[in-house]
Amino acid sequence: MTKPKYGYGWALKFALAAILVAVGIYMVLSEDVVYIITGITIVLFSVIRVYPLLKTLNREVLRTINLIEILVGVVLGGIMIYAGFTQSDNGQLTAPWSGLYRWFLAFFFYMRGLVFFVSTTFFDEKTEVPKFIFHVIALTLGAIFAVWADFEAKTLGWIFMFVSIGGALYLSFDGYGGYRKYREYSKSINTPKEKVKDPKVEKELPKPMENEVEQEETYIS
Numbered sequence: 419m420t421k422p423k424y425g426y427g428w429a430l431k432f433a434l435a436a437i438l439v440a441v442g443i444y445m446v447l448s449e450d451v452v453y454i455i456t457g458i459t460i461v462l463f464s465v466i467r468v469y470p471l472l473k474t475l476n477r478e479v480l481r482t483i484n485l486i487e488i489l490v491g492v493v494l495g496g497i498m499i500y501a502g503f504t505q506s507d508n509g510q511l512t513a514p515w516s517g518l519y520r521w522f523l524a525f526f527f528y529m530r531g532l533v534f535f536v537s538t539t540f541f542d543e544k545t546e547v548p549k550f551i552f553h554v555i556a557l558t559l560g561a562i563f564a565v566w567a568d569f570e571a572k573t574l575g576w577i578f579m580f581v582s583i584g585g586a587l588y589l590s591f592d593g594y595g596g597y598r599k600y601r602e603y604s605k606s607i608n609t610p611k612e613k614v615k616d617p618k619v620e621k622e623l624p625k626p627m628e629n630e631v632e633q634e635e636t637y638i639s
Contacts, residue, residue, distance in 0.1 A: 428596030435586035435593065442582025445575040450506035452571040453519065455578065457498030460526060464491035480541055487533045494522055511571060520569040528560030 445451050468488055475481045501515045511519070534553040537543040563569060 426600075428593040428600060431589040431593030431596065435589040438582040438586040438589070442579035442586075445578045445582075446572065447575075448509035449511045449516065449571040449575070450502040450509055452575045452578065453498050453502030453506075453511060453515070456519075456523070456571075456574065457495040457500075457502060460491050460495030460498065464488045464495065475543075477541055480537055480543065483533055483536065487529055490529065491526060494526055498522060516571065519571045519574075520563045520566060523574075524560045524563035526560075527556045527563065531557035531560060 441451075441455070445455060465488075468485075471484055471488075472481050475484065498519075501511065501518075505512050505515045510516070531553045534545075534549075534556075538545050538550075
């Protein structure tokens with residue numbers, strides 16, 4: 419079966435770009451949505467790591483430590499989703515949830531960085547440079563959220579908005595390329611094809627045979 423020359427993935431990318439922008443703007447205006455999106459992100463990040471992570475770790479103690487971290491992340495994200503749906507008033511979180519948000523983030527990032535460095539330092543778990551840098555940033559964010567007394571969920575909403583706009587621009591650019599290919603294909607199937615006349619095959623006349631070179635006959639006497 420031949421691969422199709424076009425696809426409709428560009429339409430989905432345009433739709434996702436619009437949704438990202440809308441959600442990003444809405445998150446700036448509503449703290450409860452920030453709570454919900456953050457909780458969903460933490461839960462998904464925790465759940466999708468379960469099977470690949472536990473299957474590839476070589477030591478039982480590492481599997482146990484990482485499983486505890488994953489379960490804590492799921493519970494933490496679930497609490498944030500619950501608070502976002504039930505503990506808000508006109509889009510604003512009620513006390514004490516508005517003040518607990520930064521502590522939830524601080525605990526999540528610090529725990530992720532701590533588990534990583536415990537695994538690499540005490541249990542000789544090999545790693546890569548980008549992964550090392552990411553977890554240094556995670557520890558730093560955990561410390562920042564812990565000491566940032568004036569931090570609000572709306573502050574992270576602005577960050578989410580800029581990330582959403584960046585993702586929307588990427589999807590739009592990628593979708594534009596797919597749409598252009600689709601239009602080129604559409605043009606090709608709507609352009610009438612010119613009939614090409616079969617060239618006449620000229621029959622070659624038989625060439626005269628070259629005269630054989632006469633050789634002198636030798637006689638034996």
